[in-house]
Each structure stands twice: as structure tokens, then as C-alpha cells.
Amino acid sequence: MTEPTGLTRHLGLRSVVLFGLAYMTPLIVLGTFGIVADTTAGTVPTAYLLALVAMLFTAASYGKMAAAYPVAGSAYTYVRKAIDSRLGFLVGWAVLLDYFFLPMVIWLIGSAYLSAQFPSVPSWLWLITFILLTTVLNVLGIKVAAKANFVLMAFQILVIGFFVVLSVRDVVSGGGGLLSSTPFFHGGASLTTVSAGAALAAYSFLGFDAVTTLTEEAIEPRKTIPRAILLTALIGGGVFVLLAYVTQLVHPGSVFDDQSSAAFEIARTIGGNAFAALFLAGLVVAQFASGIAAQAGASRLMYAMGRDGVLPKKLFGYLQPKLHTPAFAIVLTGVVGLVALSLDVSTSTSFINFGAFTAFTFVNLAVIARYVRHRGPVVTNLVFPAIGAIVDVWLLFNLDGVAITFGLVWLGLGVLYLAYLTRFFRVSPPEMSFAEVV
Template sequence: MKQRTGLTPHLGLRSVVLFGLAYMAPLIVLGTYGIVAESTNGTVPSAYLLALVAMLFTAASYGLMAARYPVAGSAYTYVRKAIDSRVGFLVGWAVLLDYFFLPMVIWLIGAAYLNAQFPSVPTWVWVVGFILTTTVLNILGIKVAAGANFVLMAFQILVIVFFFVLSLRQVVVDGGSLLSTTPFLHEGSSLTTISAGAALAAYAFLGFDAVTTLIEETHEPRKTIPRAILLTALIGGAIFVLLAYATQLVHPGSTFDDSSSAAFEIAKTIGGTLFGAVFLAGLVVAQFASGIAAQAGASRLMYAMGRDGVLPKRVFAYLHQRLETPIFGIALVGVVGLVALTLDVSTSTSFINFGAFTAFTFVNLSVIALYVRERGPVLTRLVFPAIGAVVDIWLLTNLDGIALTLGLIWLGIGVVYLAVLTRVFRTAPPEMTFED
């Protein structure tokens, strides 16, 4: 039987947006709340607002490039087509830090909260449970994964609404004001601390870009994907800012018994033990849904790179004939997820962001490269992407030293691999061509 060489369209706008939101996991703002609060000295909403503004410029660039090149591969494909195939490979290699290891971080956060509630159960049990379940769902196919995401997102949104309302009620009961600028700015905060928090908060936005990996599985991708990108960023960003604001009102400052599970303690404070249990269930569901989406996105990126031949083709470009899924890439992401057992949430999150910000920067530069060659609207093809690139570089430099060091080491390994692949940069990396 002839091997499949392309993915089959199954998804519409709603499914793609839900995929992006599930990838972002709106409840993640609470999953990492304590860590961001410590970084910003208690101005979490400002960090998410800054990250949202930055991401909207980059989201616009992703939308333009997705409409121009409607094939799987996301930033890897866009940079390869618009700038240079070698640079595209290195961006794809860097973004593997995001796509390849992000599911690991998601499973780690979910396991941390479950371990806080059930300390007698080893963390590795939860991590392995997440990995096995999401891997099976993704191997069964994108339609199965999308269906599961719809149900899980509905429950997640319900928990978010309850948390928001209970937080505001608690503020009123405590005699506080529902309208305050303190969560955004106070004497102990500064642009430096907010920027550092935004560099971590931007992790929550990873998902608007991930929808581009489903472009070959989406109906009318040139129209659907750009709309889905902006809708995902806007909806997710609005939820992040509002939820962070309500949480900062009910728990001012940045002092917690355990910053990695701070929101769980806040949930018990505003809603008692019962809501604490419901919140924990919602957070686990959010992590589970996000893990499904992240693993699917990572496997599609590796599929695109394998199909081009820059990763071993027999492994990464293989699609199961009946299920139509890149099963080896999916399985590999699950195996890598076991690294979560050796990392903490803060380090792993900033580590992931190195690849994300690198990709974001170069997608913006890709739009500028198209403008230089072809001209077009100055605002959307030059000004907006330039602003996006500057902000992304700014956020990248605000990552901690460990993340930057590990990221540069990973990029260095990619340079060596590219040198071997291209005979010391004398030839272009292999590429698969497509009919329009």
C-alpha cells in the first residue's frame, strides 16, 4: 500500500480555536500564578497584559504567513520560505524546545497539583498517567482528540467562571474594592519586575501559534487559520488578565506557603474544601486538555520536518494508514515527557520560552522579508511585525540565565547538525515541494 504523504482536512474554525485554547489551557494562569506573582512582586495582571499586547503583534504575523503558506510546519516553514532554508531549519530546531518539551511542562504542572493534594502518591505516577492517556488519544486521530478537547474545555471554562465569581465575592466580604489599580501597579513593582513576569506569563500564550500546525487538517485554511490565531490569542488573553486581576484582588502581594500550588490554597480560601476539590479537578482537566493539544502540535511539527527530510524521514514523516496520525512523533513526545520527573516548574517553563520567543521573532522577520521583496501594506507588513520582533527579543532577554544558557546550547547542537546535513552549509537542507 502506498504511504500517505499528506494530512486530511477534518477541522473547522470552532475546532481549531478550541484546539488553540486547550493548548493554552486558560486555567494555566492559576497553575503558574504563584510563580508569576513572585516574579512581578504581586502585579500578575500587568504581566499578562504586557504579554497579550506583545503576542497580538506576533499573532498578526502568524496569520499572514499561514495564509501565504498553508502547509504544516508553522514557524519552521514560514522562515524557510520567506528568509532562508538554513535559517528556517535553525528556527525549527529552536522551536522544538517549545513544541517538543511543552507537553512535559504541562504534565509536570498537573502532577505538582495532584501531588500537593495526594502526597502519598508519587509524582511519577501522575506524570506517567498523563503521558499514557494523551498519547493514546492522539494516536487514535485528530477527530478523537478534538472531541475530547471540546468536553474538557467546557468543564475548564465552568471552573474558571466559578473561581472568578467566588474571588470577587470574597473581596466584597472582606470589605475590599472590586475596582483597584493595585493589582496592575504599586510601590513594590517596576517595569523590570513586570517584564520578567511577562517573560514567564508568555508561556501561557503558547497555543495561538500552535493552531498553524493543523493547517493541513483544516477546511479553507487560508481563511480559517488566520482568524483562529487572532481569536485564540484574544480570548485566551482576556481570560488570563481578568482571572489574574480577580486572584490578585483576593490575595494581594506575592507571599505563599508554596508558590507552585498557590492557586489551590486560594481556591480553598474562597470556596472551602469542596470548591478546592472542584478547582483541582478543573486544573487537572486543563492540563490534560493542554497536553493533548501540545502533543498533537509537536508531532505535526516533527512530521513537517521529517517530510522535508531534515529529520529522519522514515520515522517522522510516517503516517498510520487508517488513523492518519504521525504515531512515531506522538510516541516520542510521550517518552520525552518523562524528563519532567527531573525538573521544577519555574526552570522548565522559562526553558520552553527560549524556543517560543525565537520562533516568534523570526516569524515577524519573515513578514518583513516578504515586504522587502514584494512590498504591500506598510502597517501590517512592516510596522506591526517590527514591533512584534522587538518585543519578542525583549522578552527573550528577560528569561533567566539557565534558560538562555540551555537554549543556546540546544541551538549550538542544531548548528552542528545543520552543518552535517548541508555539507558545512554548502547546500540547502532538503525540502518537500507541494502543489498549491
């Protein structure tokens, strides 16, 4: 049997956007509400609004690069082709940290909520169940995963709708107003606290980045992917800000009995035990949908690097003959997820942000590099990506010391591996052929 040589195009704009939104997990703003509220002194919507504005500049840069290079690989591919192959490798290496840890965080949050509700069931069992189910769906193929994603996203949206309506009812019945500036800023907040919250909240916007990893499975990718990137960022960001605003209206400030389950506490307050149960189901479903998308994105990045020969080609560049899926990369992502058994959510999230902001910065710089060579409109090809790069660096330096230290160690290991791969930088890393294979 002839082994498949390329991914298959199945996905239209709706499916790609849904994958991006599932990756972002709109309900995650509630899952992490208590943590962000504590960081921002009770101004969660401002943190998400600031992150949204910042990410839109970077999302525009991703759209431009996706149109220029409609292949799998995301930031790794864009920097490699627009700036330098060695720098592209290091960006890809940094993104691996992001993509490896994001599914892990998603599965960890889902299992934590289930363990809190069902303490008699060990958390490791929930975690392994998440990993097994998402791995099987992704190995079966992107079409199966997309259909599952559509159903899971529909349920998540339903829960979000109920939460907003019940929150509004609670505020109105309590004599409060629906229009208030307090959730956005008050005397106890500061630019420092909001900036720290934005750095934490920004990881929720990784869905627009994940969209680019589906380029080779999208129909008319030069049109579909740039549109999907902006739609994912705008829709997801809008939902984040709205949910954060109504939740902050219901519960002003940042004091909770348990920060990690603050939204569950609020759900019970506004809707009783019945809605609290529905909310828990919605959050778990959201985590499951996000896990599917995150694992799919991670495996596509590793497939691109394996096909390139930067990672061992026989393993990472392998496609399952019948299903046309990067089976080894999918399974490896699941295995790495088992590391979550020894980590907590906040530590895992800090690792994600280092890789994300590094990739975001260099994608903006890649757009500028293309402008220097090919010219074009100054505002969209020079000014906007420059603003995006500055904001991303600013967010990077707002991360905690653990994230920065671990990220730099990871990059150091990448430099050592690159030195081995290029015979101490005497040759370039292997190049990918960008001709589409069907």
C-alpha cells in the same frame, strides 16, 4: 495497502480555536499565580496584559504567514520559505526545544498538583498516566482528540466561571471594591519586575503558535487559521488578565505559604474544601486537555520536518496507514516527556521560552522579508512585525541565564547537525513540496 501521503482535513474554526485555547490552558494563570506574583511583586494582571499586547503583534504576523503558506510546519516553514532554508532549519530546531518541553511542563504541573493532594501515590505514576492517555488519544486521530478536547475545555470554563464568581463575592463581602489599580501597579512594583513577569507569562500564549501546526487538517486554512490565531490570542489573553485581576484582588501582594500551590490555597479561602476539590479537578483536566493539544502540535512540527527530509523521513514523515496520524512523532513526544521525572516546572518552562521567543522573532522578520519582495500595506507588513520582533527580543533577554545558556547550546547542536545535513553548508537542506496531497 497504499500508505497515506497527507493529513486529512477535519477541523473547522471552532475546533482549531479550542485546540489553541486548550494549548494555552486558561487555568494555567492560576496554576502559576504564586510564581508570577512573586516575580512581579504582586502585579500579575499587568504582566499578562503586557504579554498580551506584545503577543498580538506576533499573532498578526503568524496569521499573515499562515495565509501565505497553508501547510504544517509553523515558524519553521515560514522562515524557510520567506527568508532562507538554512535559517528556517535553525528556527525549526529552536522550536523543537519549545515543543518538546511544553508537553513535559504540562504533564509535570498536572502530576505535581495530584501528588500534593494524594501524597501516597508516587508522582511518577501520575506523570506516566498523563503521557499514556494523551499519546493514545493523539494516535487515534485528530477527530477523537478534538472531541475529547471540547468536553475537557467545557469543564475548564465551568471551573473558571465559578472561580471568578466566588472571588467577586469574597471581595465584595470583605468590603473591598471591584475596581482598583493596585493589582496593576503599586509602589512596590517596577518596570523591571513587571517585564520579568511578562517574560514568564508569555509562554502561556503559545496556543496561537500551536494553531498553525494544524493548518493541513483545517477546512479552508487560508481563512480559518489566521482567524483562529487572533481569536486564540485575544480570548486566551482576556481570560488570563481577568483571572489574574480577580485573584490579585482576593489576595493582594505576593506572599503565600507555598508559591507552587497558591491558587489552590486561594480556592479554599473563597469556596471552602468543596470548591477546592472542584478547582483541583479543573486544573488537572486543564492540564490533560493542554497535553493533548501540545503533543498534537509537537508531532505535526516533527512530521513537517520529517516529510521535508530534514529529520529522518522514514520515521518522522511516517503516517499510520489506517489512522492517518504521525504515530512515531506522537510516541516520541511521549517518551521525551519522561525526562520530566528529573526536572522541575521552573527549569522546564525557562527552556520553552527560549525556543518560543526565538521563533516569534523570526516569524516577524519573515513578514518583513515578504514585504521587501512583494510590498503591501506598510503598517501591517512592516511596522507591526518590526514592533513584534523588538518586543520578542526584549522578552528573550529578560529570561534567566540558565534558559539563555541552554538555548544557545541547543542552537549550537543545531548548527552542527545542519553542517552535516548540508555537507558543511555547500548545499541547501531538503525542500518540502507544498502542493497539497489528498
